Amino acid sequence: MTDEPSPAPDLVSDLAPTGVLRASINLGNPVLAQGAPDAPSGITVDLAREFGARLGVPVELLCFDAARKSYEAMATGLADVCFLAVDPAREAEVAFTEPYVVIEGVYAVPRTSALRTPDDVDAPGVRVGVKAGSAYDLFLTRTLRHATLVRGEEGVDTFADQGLEAGAGIRQPMTAYAAAHPEVRLIEERFMQIRQAVGTPVTRSAATIAFLRSTVEELKTSGFVAESLRRAGQDEGLLAPPAAL
DSSP states (O other), rough: OOOOOOOOOHHHHHHHHTTTTEEEEEETTTTTTTTTTTEESSSSHHHHHHHHHHHHEEEEEESSSSSSHHHHHHHHHHHSEHHHHHHHTTTEEEEOOOEEEEEEEEEEEEOOOOOOOHHHHHHTTTTEETTTTSHHHHHOOOOOOSSSSEEEESSHHHHHHTOOOOOEEEEEHHHHHHHOOOOOOEEEEEOOOEEEEEEEESSSSSSHHHHHHHHHHHHHHTTHHHHHHHHOOOGGGGBOOOOOO
């Protein structure tokens, strides 16, 4: 907990109108959160608790297994803040901070596949497994011109179960999957950067959104985010650069 001045009452009532800061946590992204719903941990949990400490309110962690469910909790008023990838499809409803970490989306393919680059994947007849509603699902929906997306609970499982030509996912768990499945390899070149940020409804006041944005920048530069990543066994190199002035 930081030794911050007491926040303005208007800030507390706007960001935590129930008197509790309700934070939606996506346990489906192992870079951002780990553990079980009754005892989650990781950078998003640490951020939520730090926001609560600065506001002087308790924190309630609402855990989900997919980004789309985490988003829906905030969009329907069940949560006050969320931790999602910045994406145009979400920005109509969500005011985002600058990212606190940047991760990469990569493809897995059969080891014998002729696909070698992300551009190779976007071809007629190529089916790509994705986790429905994930950041890479949203991105690939906009950007793929020829390949076909096949949505499921987990992109790599959909890829394997249906014998697809490729599966999309986050580099860290995809790397672990490929290591455990010798018949699969990664296309090492990323197909996207995933900018993970803190979000709150766009209906929040300008002061509330500014509070979230300035706090995230402070926690990035102070070492808070890097230390949280280290405790969670994640690469500190995922730390996003400071926001441009």
